[in-house]
Amino acid sequence: MKTIKNRIYIVLCSCMLFYCFLGCDNIKIRQSATVENGKIELSFDKNSGAFQSFKTVSNSYDFFDSIKPTESLWKIDFLQTSGVKTIEMSAASGFQFLKQDAHTLVLTWNNFKGIDNQKFKVIATVKLIENKPLSSWKISVEGIEGEKISRVVFPIISGIKDLGDENLAVPYWMGVKTKNPRNSLSKIEGKEKKYEWQYPGRMSLQCIALYNDSEKFGLYTACNDSLAYRKDFSYTLDGSNNLTYKVSNYPSIDEKSDIYSPKYEAIIGSFKGDWITAAEQYREWGSKQKWSSESRFKNGLTPKSLEETALWEWNRGKSINVLEPAKSLKQKLNLPVNVFWHWWHGCSYDDGFPEYFPPREGEESFILAMRSAQKEGIKSIVYMNQMQWGTETESWQKENALSYAVKDINGNTNTHTYNIFTNKSLTTMCMGTQFWKDKYTSLSDEAINTYQTNGVYMDQACFSFLCYDKTHGHPVGGGNYWLKNFGKLTEQIRSKFPENKDVFLAGEGVSEAWLPYLDAFLTLQVSMERYAGDNGWEPIPFFQAVYHQYAITYGNYSSLIVPPYDELWPKEYAPKNPLALLDESYSKQFLMEQARSFVWGLQPTISNYQNFLVSKRTKEIDYLLNLARVRNNGLKYLLRGKFFRSPKMITKEKTLDMSRLSIYAGKTGNTVTAFKKTADLIYSGAWKSDDNQLGIALASISDDSYQIDLSISSDDYGLNPNGRVNIINEDGAKFMTTYEEGKIDINFTLQPRQICIIEIINE
Structure with a gap:
């Protein structure tokens, strides 16, 4: 009996070995096709082309979970009379891979079920970039003549494991980041838990960083599209807490074409650092592109009056409520003030576009007011939605x-219906x-030449x-x-x-692709809490970190009064006390918004300014005017400088009273939603000038003094080993100390609500 059992055991083992080594319909050996360049290693399943692992060579760290979901590396949407048909890797009966060289894999799928054209195939080429922890990914879809392809999703990187102390940084307009993005995604209502960003558009450049903030390493995802083709970037969370990264590419629908292959590659890699590291890495590529070399600001095509703007006033309504307060503000500041003017037009805001003319106060009054302001050096751009x-x-x-x-x-x-008061809709042209x-x-021509404005603010421009x-x-x-x-x-x-x-022409948002076309870009994330509340995202100067020296950015919702109400909207919703002061408990929020603008290199802006604020909110207005004066003394850094990481310093935090409110008075009359949020009290930003000097902008919103102790190596900023240190305030530059042998020690007391620039000069 024992002998029979042994024989049965041997037969079973032999059968298992037979299936393992020879294969069957249901069992396949999981073998890998691998490429590595000494920095990273990528592995793909030899049988299907599935992406198996992404490792850093130095420590064998794998960005994928050990048990990751198997998802197609790509998906293609076909337009058919019955609707959209989607195919992916599993539809292919044939798969081949070719290791073209030590750093390049070519993956080919063919013989598709449900595709009549036998020439149809999908080719993905994955190539490691020499001496860098980066890889380029390109897809080609062939044999598509007669087909309508509306979308190609590639690459799809699924099963990204939790990196620990995880942060996600995205150039959504100026830039935002969030801690624990998986937790934020899990709270999204609905079946699909997804963040998605459109490029070119609200995604201002093509780079996203997912990283561990304490151990400083992360996943770098980007595209090298120098021609700004339309695409979407997304992160999706599944039920197993796995993240998936996708790029959705949109071909032009052309049934005569036999091939679709984007004129760019996706970039996937690793990096050591945080979002600033990722921005610096992307800057290395972005600064070499056509939009940088053709930047209007970089090429001296922006008017000097725009470049010299010390402060923007963002007001709404007739000239008496816009230009007259701007004149008073300029007299107090004694520096150039420009006006960003909404609700000047004859139509109701957010429903009557583009019937802007004549201005609501009449042609003669408007032109006389404009000329009067210009005589005092005040330039005005007027709102006109550009689509x-x-x-x-x-x-x-x-x-x-x-x-x-x-x-x-x-x-x-x-x-879309933007106007909650009239419920009249707008349509995109x-x-x-x-x-x-x-x-x-023709509208712009009339605004500039007939009505004597200094330009147009093109709302929704960077879309x-x-x-x-x-x-x-x-x-x-x-x-x-x-x-x-x-x-x-x-x-x-x-x-x-x-x-x-x-x-000049200004536009909403920022985008690398619009650098050759606009003179100024409205960037409002400095006021993120004011329009979005505490939504789990924090503003960061992602765009400025890449393109500050190529673009003039401005803007702020920062206001000290209740937002206005358009006089052309229904009277029943108008506030009983227009232009009422916001509660003084929100003053720190105002200071925070202004401090962010200062250290992040924006032209400062105040919204809804009125003359009575000088006496009613003296502390806040003094802070703003002082900030504008200090900035004006450091334009080589804060206007034209290149972004650098700020020196390490221990900052103070405090829980502040915050207000979330509409940009105009709410329908219910109660426009303010109050909440509390912990925020920094000391803000900093480092900027390198064209003549190789460093300016460190500091802005305190604290009521207490603060000791600044900085130890800086000149090598970290490419400075000479010997030099001197100045402090720039509203009166100009004042000598502080000298430094030698590359060691720069800066010690001084930052006074309550002090604003300054620490200037390090080579010798």
Whole structure:
């Protein structure tokens, strides 16, 4: 009996070995195709092409969980009469891999189920970048003639494990970061837990950093698209707490084309550091691109009056409520003040666009007020949304605007109701149509030449949309036609500018792709709490860290009074006490917003300024004016400087009273939502000037003095080993000390609410 059992055991073992080594339909050996360059190692399943591991060579750290979900490396959406059909790797009966060289893998999928065209195949090329912990990923979809492909999702990096003390930094407009992104994602309602950002658009540059903030290492994900094709970046959380990173690419729908292969690669890599490290790494590439070399600011094309702006006043309404307070503000500051002017137009805000003319106070009054302000050196740009048309305006019907509006894949317009008071909607116009470029050019021409403004604020400028209207003359669906046509639009507008007059164009948000087209960029994350509350994200100067020396940024919701209400909106919702003071408990929030602007290199801005604030909120206005004066003495750093990491210093924190409120008075009358949040009391930013000097901006919002003790190595900032240290305040530069042999020690007492720049000069 024992002998029989032994024989059965031997037979079973032999069968198992047979299946393991020879294979069957249900069992496959998990073998890997691997490439490594001494920095990172990537492994893919030889049987399917699934991404198995991503390791750092130095310590064999794998960014993937040991048991990770198997997800396709790519997905393709086909448009069919019955709807959208999606295929992925599992639909391929054939798979081959080729190790082209020591650093390059070519993965090919073919023989697809449900695809009649036998030439159809998907090729992914993954290449490690020499001597860097980076890899480039490129996809090619071939044999697609006669097909309509609306989206190609590639790469899909699934199963990213929790890095510990995890932070996610994203260049959403100026930039934001959040601690424990998995926890934040898990709180999103609905089946899909996803953060997604559009580029070009609210995602101002093509780089995201996921990192461990205490041990300083992370996952670097980017694209090297120098032509700004439309794409989406996302992070998704599944039920097993696994993160998945995706890039959604949008081809132009062209049934005659037989191949789609983006003109750029995705970049996946590791880095040692934090979000600043990632920004510096991306800057190395971004500063070499065409948008940097053609930056208007870098090439001296921005008007001097814009560059010299010491303070912006952002007011709304008629000139008596906008230009007159600006004159008083300029007299107190004794430096250039410019005006960012909303609600000057004859139509109701957020529903009557683009019927801006005549101005609501009348043509003659408006022009006289504008000329009076300009005589005192005050320049004004006026609000005009650069892509919205009110669907209930007379001109919407009369000019057949619907024909030139953006259409989605189903032929629907992108219509949205912004105005909660009138409930009238706006529809997005297509930048790819000559009709809209001509329409907006004529509006700008009238604002600048007839009404004597100094330029136009182009609301929603740094946005882009997919349009599927075949009659518009642009590629259907994806592509980069939106940005190209925005460039043509600004060229048309500037062709109408009068000679020998400072005229400029500003736009909402920031974006690398718009650097050649706009003179100034509105960046509002310094006031993030004021419009978003405590939503788990913190503002960071991500964009400035990459592109500060290429762009003038400005803007702030920072206000000391209740937001205004448009007089053209329904009277029943108007506040009983317009322009009422906000409670003094929120004053620290105002100071915080201004301090962030100062140390992060923005032109300072105050919203809803009124003359009575000088006496009613003296401390806050004095702080703002002092800040503007100090900044004006350090423009080589805070206007033109290159971002550097601030020296290490122990900062003070305090729980502050915060207010979240609409940018205009709320419908219920109670516009303020109060909450508390811990915030820094000391803010800093380091900037390198063109002549190789370093400015360290410091801003205190504390009521107490604070001891500054900094020990800096000159090598860390590329400075000479010997030099001197000055302190710049509102009166100018004052000598502090000298340094030798590369060791810079700075010790002084930062006074309550003091603002200054520590200047380190080479000798």
